[in-house]
Amino acid sequence: MKLYDLELSGNCYKVRLFLQLIGQEYELVPVDFLGGAHKKPPLSELNPFLEIPILADGDLVLRDSHAILVYLARKYGGEGWMPTEPSSMARVIEWLMVAENEIARGPNDARLHDKFGYDLDHGLAVKRSTRILDLIEEHLKGRDWLVLGRPTIADIACFPYIALGHEGRVPVGDRRNVTAWIGRIKTLPGFVGMPEL
Amino acid sequence: MKLYDLELSGNCYKVRLFLQLIGQEYELVPVDFLGGAHKKPPLSELNPFLEIPILADGDLVLRDSHAILVYLARKYGGEGWMPTEPSSMARVIEWLMVAENEIARGPNDARLHDKFGYDLDHGLAVKRSTRILDLIEEHLKGRDWLVLGRPTIADIACFPYIALGHEGRVPVGDRRNVTAWIGRIKTLPGFVGMPEL
CATH class of the missing domain: 3.40.30.10 (Glutaredoxin)
Structure with missing residues (x-):
C-alpha cells in the first residue's frame, strides 16, 4: 500500500x-x-x-x-485497536470526533497559524485549545488511555496535535494527566516520532 | 433509552x-x-x-x-446502515468526518450565526459551505447515496445541516444532485422532518 x-x-x-x-x-x-x-x-x-x-x-x-x-x-490491526462491539466502537468514535473537531479547531489551527502562516484566528484557537486540553486532563484522571482501558486508535488520533501544541503556543503545560498519557504513547512498541515531537 | x-x-x-x-x-x-x-x-x-x-x-x-x-x-440497525467490513466501514467514516468537520464549519456555523446569533465569521462559513456543497454535488454525480449505493448513517449525518442551509444563507441552490439526494432521504420509510426542513 x-x-x-x-x-x-x-x-x-x-x-x-x-x-x-x-x-x-x-x-x-x-x-x-x-x-x-x-x-x-x-x-x-x-x-x-x-x-x-x-x-x-x-x-x-x-x-x-x-x-x-x-x-x-x-x-x-486486530480487534484491540478498533472494536466492533457497539458501545466500545462508539466510545472510540467519540474521540475520533474530538480529534476531527475540537483538536483540529484548537491546537491544530493554532499550529497552522504559527508554523505555516495560515490566516486563522489564533486567539480563538488558543481558547478552544485550553478548553479541550482541560477536558482531556479531567477525563484522564484515573485513566491510562482515552477509552476501554487500553490503547486504541482514539489515542493515536488525538495525540499528535496535542503533543505538538507548543508549536502553536498551546503547550500541555502543567496538565499532569495529559503529560503522562503522552509519555505512555511514546513507550508503545513500534513508536516513532516526528519533527518537534 | x-x-x-x-x-x-x-x-x-x-x-x-x-x-x-x-x-x-x-x-x-x-x-x-x-x-x-x-x-x-x-x-x-x-x-x-x-x-x-x-x-x-x-x-x-x-x-x-x-x-x-x-x-x-x-x-x-443491522449491517446495512454501518458495515464492519473494513473498506465499507472506512467509506462511511470518511463522510461522518465530513459532517463533523466541513459541514459543521460550513452550513452549521452559518446557521448558528444567522439563527442563533453566535459570534462566528459568517463570510468564512459561507466560503466553506460553497466548497463542501460543490464537492458533494460533484461526488453525487451518478450516485443515489453518498457511499455503498445504499442509505447509510453517512447520509443521515450529512443531510440535516445541508437541508437547513437556507437558514444560514447557504441554500443548496441549483445543485441538482444534492437536491435529488435530499429528496431521496425524505422518501425513506419512517422519515420525519424538523422545523424549517
Whole structure:
C-alpha cells in the first residue's frame, strides 16, 4: 500500500505512527505540498478534497486520517485497536470526533497559524485549545488511555496535535494527566516520532 | 433509552431521524438549552463537553451525534446502515468526518450565526459551505447515496445541516444532485422532518 505523505503534517504522522505500531509495511510517497502537488492531478483525482494523507491499498483509495486509521485497524490491526462491539466502537468514535473537531479547531489551527502562516484566528484557537486540553486532563484522571482501558486508535488520533501544541503556543503545560498519557504513547512498541515531537 | 434533545438542533435531529428510520422506541427528554440546562448538573455530569444530544441506554451514556449514530446503527440497525467490513466501514467514516468537520464549519456555523446569533465569521462559513456543497454535488454525480449505493448513517449525518442551509444563507441552490439526494432521504420509510426542513 501507498501513503501519500507530508512529514510535517500531524494528520499524516498519525497514519505513519499507526502503521508502525501494527507493523504494517507500506510505501511512503512524499508530496510536494508547498508546490501544491495535492491540488493537481494525479493527487486531486485521488482526493477531490485536495488534502493529505491519502492511502491507496490496491484499488481502494481513502482520504481523511481518521477514516484511514479505522480502515487500517479493522483490516490489519486486530480487534484491540478498533472494536466492533457497539458501545466500545462508539466510545472510540467519540474521540475520533474530538480529534476531527475540537483538536483540529484548537491546537491544530493554532499550529497552522504559527508554523505555516495560515490566516486563522489564533486567539480563538488558543481558547478552544485550553478548553479541550482541560477536558482531556479531567477525563484522564484515573485513566491510562482515552477509552476501554487500553490503547486504541482514539489515542493515536488525538495525540499528535496535542503533543505538538507548543508549536502553536498551546503547550500541555502543567496538565499532569495529559503529560503522562503522552509519555505512555511514546513507550508503545513500534513508536516513532516526528519533527518537534 | 433516553435522548436528551433540542428540537431546533440539527445534531439532535439526526439522532431522532435515525431512531425513526430503524423503528427504535425511545424517550425524548427536552433540554432547556436557552436556560443553560446543558451546562449544569445533571446534564453537565452526563456530558462534560456541555453539548447535546446525549443518549443514555441503560448504563451507557454517549455524547456526539455521530458516535451515537454509530452506536445505534451497530446495536439496533443491522449491517446495512454501518458495515464492519473494513473498506465499507472506512467509506462511511470518511463522510461522518465530513459532517463533523466541513459541514459543521460550513452550513452549521452559518446557521448558528444567522439563527442563533453566535459570534462566528459568517463570510468564512459561507466560503466553506460553497466548497463542501460543490464537492458533494460533484461526488453525487451518478450516485443515489453518498457511499455503498445504499442509505447509510453517512447520509443521515450529512443531510440535516445541508437541508437547513437556507437558514444560514447557504441554500443548496441549483445543485441538482444534492437536491435529488435530499429528496431521496425524505422518501425513506419512517422519515420525519424538523422545523424549517
